[in-house]
Amino acid sequence: MTIQNPDITQDLATVQLDPAQQVELNNLLNECQAHLESCDADLISKAFKLAFLSHKGIVRASGEPYYLHPLEVARIVVKEIGMDDVSVAAALLHDTVEDTEVSLDDIRSEFGPTVAHLIDGMTKISGVFKSKGAKQAETFMKLLLSMAEDLRVVLIKFADRLHNMRTIQHLPRKKQLSIANETMELFAPLAHRFGIYNIKSELEDLSFKTMDPTGYKFIARKLREKKDAREKFISKFLEPVEEQLRASGFKFNVKGRPKHIYSIYRKMTRQQKPFEEIYDLFAIRIILQEPHTKEDCWRVYSFITDSYTPIPERFRDFISVPKANGYQSLHTTVVSSTGQKVEIQIRTEKMDEIAERGFAAHWRYKEGPGKEQDINRFVSWVRDVLDNPRPEAATEFVEDFQLNLYTDEIYVFSPKGELKTLPKGATPIDFAFEIHSEVGERALAAKVNGKIVPLRLRLKSGDQVEIITGKQINLNPDWINDVVTHKARARLRQYIKQKERKVSNEGRQLWNKKADRAGIEISDQELAKVATRLRYSSLQMLFFDIGSGVYDVNKLLKAVKSYMSKGRVDESEARSDLDSPAADHYKIAYDINNIHGGGEGLILNGELTDVRFSFARCCNPIPGDDVVGFISREGDIKIHRVSCKNTRHLIKTDGERIVDVSWARNTGNQFMAAIRIVGEDRVGLVSDISSLISKNLKTNMKSINVTSDSGMFEGTLIIMVDGIGHLEKVIMRLQKVNGIKEVYRYE
Numbered sequence: 001m002t003i004q005n006p007d008i009t010q011d012l013a014t015v016q017l018d019p020a021q022q023v024e025l026n027n028l029l030n031e032c033q034a035h036l037e038s039c040d041a042d043l044i045s046k047a048f049k050l051a052f053l054s055h056k057g058i059v060r061a062s063g064e065p066y067y068l069h070p071l072e073v074a075r076i077v078v079k080e081i082g083m084d085d086v087s088v089a090a091a092l093l094h095d096t097v098e099d100t101e102v103s104l105d106d107i108r109s110e111f112g113p114t115v116a117h118l119i120d121g122m123t124k125i126s127g128v129f130k131s132k133g134a135k136q137a138e139t140f141m142k143l144l145l146s147m148a149e150d151l152r153v154v155l156i157k158f159a160d161r162l163h164n165m166r167t168i169q170h171l172p173r174k175k176q177l178s179i180a181n182e183t184m185e186l187f188a189p190l191a192h193r194f195g196i197y198n199i200k201s202e203l204e205d206l207s208f209k210t211m212d213p214t215g216y217k218f219i220a221r222k223l224r225e226k227k228d229a230r231e232k233f234i235s236k237f238l239e240p241v242e243e244q245l246r247a248s249g250f251k252f253n254v255k256g257r258p259k260h261i262y263s264i265y266r267k268m269t270r271q272q273k274p275f276e277e278i279y280d281l282f283a284i285r286i287i288l289q290e291p292h293t294k295e296d297c298w299r300v301y302s303f304i305t306d307s308y309t310p311i312p313e314r315f316r317d318f319i320s321v322p323k324a325n326g327y328q329s330l331h332t333t334v335v336s337s338t339g340q341k342v343e344i345q346i347r348t349e350k351m352d353e354i355a356e357r358g359f360a361a362h363w364r365y366k367e368g369p370g371k372e373q374d375i376n377r378f379v380s381w382v383r384d385v386l387d388n389p390r391p392e393a394a395t396e397f398v399e400d401f402q403l404n405l406y407t408d409e410i411y412v413f414s415p416k417g418e419l420k421t422l423p424k425g426a427t428p429i430d431f432a433f434e435i436h437s438e439v440g441e442r443a444l445a446a447k448v449n450g451k452i453v454p455l456r457l458r459l460k461s462g463d464q465v466e467i468i469t470g471k472q473i474n475l476n477p478d479w480i481n482d483v484v485t486h487k488a489r490a491r492l493r494q495y496i497k498q499k500e501r502k503v504s505n506e507g508r509q510l511w512n513k514k515a516d517r518a519g520i521e522i523s524d525q526e527l528a529k530v531a532t533r534l535r536y537s538s539l540q541m542l543f544f545d546i547g548s549g550v551y552d553v554n555k556l557l558k559a560v561k562s563y564m565s566k567g568r569v570d571e572s573e574a575r576s577d578l579d580s581p582a583a584d585h586y587k588i589a590y591d592i593n594n595i596h597g598g599g600e601g602l603i604l605n606g607e608l609t610d611v612r613f614s615f616a617r618c619c620n621p622i623p624g625d626d627v628v629g630f631i632s633r634e635g636d637i638k639i640h641r642v643s644c645k646n647t648r649h650l651i652k653t654d655g656e657r658i659v660d661v662s663w664a665r666n667t668g669n670q671f672m673a674a675i676r677i678v679g680e681d682r683v684g685l686v687s688d689i690s691s692l693i694s695k696n697l698k699t700n701m702k703s704i705n706v707t708s709d710s711g712m713f714e715g716t717l718i719i720m721v722d723g724i725g726h727l728e729k730v731i732m733r734l735q736k737v738n739g740i741k742e743v744y745r746y747e
């Protein structure tokens with residue numbers, strides 16, 4: 001890989017780390033081994049090294065070297081979310097493309113397309129945060145989810161945010177508050193949606209701690225004070241149950257964790273109760289080890305009810321009917337011997353992991369052969385969850401977002417990261433009008449995610465759109481069929497009307513002149529009757545066709561004369577059913593007014609310098625040729641001659657990818673052209689031709705190939721010309737050479 005920073009040009013596989021970093025890497029690899037199903041140690045080592053090298057010399061607000069941040073994010077991905085090795089590599093590299101000289105292409109060539117895709121997603125998502133429109137939770141979530149094709153991107157983003165929250169104390173107070181607020185409003189609800197409860201709880205607690213340190217400390221202290229009493233209570237409470245479990249040969253763990261601080265705070269404020277009265281500060285969880293099954297959970301339930309009285313209305317069976325996000329557990333609340341209500345959750349280890357880690361656990365339990373397929377299934381599963389919010393969750397948590405993936409809207413960005421919401425099916429033209437009507441009117445071309453595309457392309461959520469404008473109005477009436485926003489449509493309609501009016505005025509003037517010269521006087525009313533007989537719906541339309549050259553004004557003169565003398569119009573004068581000329585279809589005018597030697601750097605009206613283009617090999621266009629451009633799948637423009645047979649084919653199959661291109665006046669460059677000559681063979685013909693070309697015409701000849709057969713001569717010349725005029729001159733002069741019968745340009 002080629003990176004400008006001299007420190008990171010080395011081959012990553014051979015980079016030797018200092019002992020301290022080697023230890024960090026080894027620890028990470030061990031953690032991967034312990035928590036992941038499989039782990040490509042080379043991939044992770046390389047990612048670690050690049051993270052270390054590319055962030056070298058940069059420190060965080062805490063004063064620590066920067067690379068420790070991606071390292072910690074990767075560790076969260078491994079230990080607390082538990083995804084796959086590709087995600088770990090992406091986590092290690094998540095800030096490289098945005099903050100260092102490492103490019104996405106570097107990542108792709110070194111780490112493969114999946115890691116690159118994840119990092120691209122991370123970089124895009126960080127654009128979401130900078131955009132002003134995304135500050136509302138709902139927009140934010142819709143946006144994130146609609147653009148993150150691979151939801152691992154969102155999971156890594158959670159890990160990133162979690163580490164930033166854990167180290168937030170090093171930031172200035174003002175920044176702390178805004179980040180904490182954003183975390184509480186945007187990240188925590190989304191983590192809840194994803195079912196990652198452990199991360200959701202910690203994000204809430206850390207935000208709460210930042211925003212209300214006093215409230216946080218109060219509850220934390222109370223919990224600490226109650227800790228001993230709570231633990232004593234739990235062990236006493238569970239004594240009879242555990243005894244029975246052991247006697248029946250059960251293998252299990254018990255968790256008696258209190259609810260997280262923020263959820264206690266919320267309960268206190270919502271229910272207006274003091275700390276002491278929040279009875280279910282903790283729930284006891286009985287987790288059955290492998291290979292216990294869901295049937296065993298029911299047996300545990302029966303043991304509990306043997307010892308304590310359950311409250312029937314508090315019973316929940318999420319095992320037979322799992323929550324939409326896959327959560328499975330038995331919930332029951334019983335009354336202890338001292339009269340205290342205790343909530344108990346019974347589940348297997350696997351169920352517990354899903355409860356704690358939500359999606360990420362599903363990720364780990366993926367089944368089936370193809371990974372691609374897994375990803376798709378995973379994504380559609382997520383969409384399912386989001387499309388069918390479960391009612392029971394609303395009682396338990398914060399405002400439950402009615403999160404639907406709005407399929408009738410897309411979210412795109414301006415180059416500055418400003419968010420625009422557009423109807424589905426919107427094109428760059430719609431986007432341009434959304435920015436400003438002037439931008440829409442002058443749009444020449446669009447770049448989507450850095451690549452030039454046709455203005456008629458349908459945009460997707462997450463696209464970054466840049467509009468390239470010219471100095472003049474460049475509306476194309478045909479766009480009316482492509483736009484979906486009201487603004488764009490209204491302006492195009494108005495433009496079409498204006499244009500029609502202008503053209504029909506021209507048509508009327510043409511007619512007036514004609515009629516004057518012929519000494520004809522006819523009222524508009526009478527003329528309208530003629531128009532009707534010529535099968536025009538109105539006089540206006542007749543004038544429009546005359547103005548645009550579709551209908552010959554002389555024909556109208558004949559028709560009027562015949563109408564005035566005989567009272568009827570000859571049918572043959574009627575309009576033939578001409579369609580408007582096809583050439584009008586593509587009005588995007590690229591001006592190739594600067595062509596550099598290597599075919600790089602197309603300047604579009606002096607404004608765009610980085611459109612990549614090249615000349616089609618099939619027809620070798622030269623300046624002066626009628627040419628069209630085709631936008632290739634890679635986003636660059638291939639220039640063909642209009643007469644090229646491939647052009648005709650492409651117009652049929654890929655009409656949308658056509659752009660009109662035109663030549664600059666003086667390019668000062670030389671182009672290759674081929675000439676075919678046929679004639680009678682004679683001694684000295686080849687030398688005559690070559691001296692004519694190189695001496696008389698001062699033209700550079702690249703090659704000459706001749707074959708001769710029974711006195712006939714056929715040859716192909718390759719010469720360098722500066723344009724069509726030059727080529728025509730050469731052809732003309734060659735035609736005059738003695739013995740040459742035919743000379744023509746050869747493709």
Ligand code: MN
Nearest residue numbers: 069094095160
């Ligand atoms: Mn980061």
